[in-house]
Amino acid sequence: MSTQSQLDQIHHVAIPVSDIAASVAWYREQFRCDVAYQDATWALLKFANMNVALVTSSQHPPHIGVLHDNAGQFGPLTTHRDATRSIYVPDPDGNQIEVMDASSVRR
Template sequence: MSTQPQLDQIHHVAIPVSDIAASVAWYREQFHCDVAYQDATWALLKFANISLALVTSSQHPPHIALIHPDAAQFGPLTTHRDATRSIYIPDPDSNQVEVMDAASVRRY
């Protein structure tokens, strides 16, 4: 019996918005989600199967975030204000991928 590594998880997808508070209000009015974090430059909305990050372009790039057990293999990790540690890397088409250190990810 072969042992395959556990699949990595998608933590969140980040999309750019012009007004964090207005976008949070709109998503909360339209859909059933919880606000895990919110400030003036980004918000994290929790859905049943994934999180959605709302970001301002001046602070955060649009990206997809994956949880990886050895994120440091991709390069030096940055510690963020929510205590997660990650690195942004481009995929072959220059899409930004945030590789999050599994040990630093809070389970909301």
């Protein structure tokens, strides 16, 4: 049985939207969340227990972001504009998982 401290953490779930600004406005009106980042192609909304990324499908695939202490074991990491480092890997069914270097993520 795993203890809580040994479990990897889900950083975010990314869902596709057609208009980032309109979607951010809708989520802010409906829920208590903060905008951690926003540009024309994606936004990161902070909720109490996790984050939701709103993404445009032309720039980012729908995915689950998982923090991992050794993300480099999955392959070469890409440094993103927010300074996080990650790699996208498919699960056995083709769902995209963004394995994020835990040390590159501000919490």
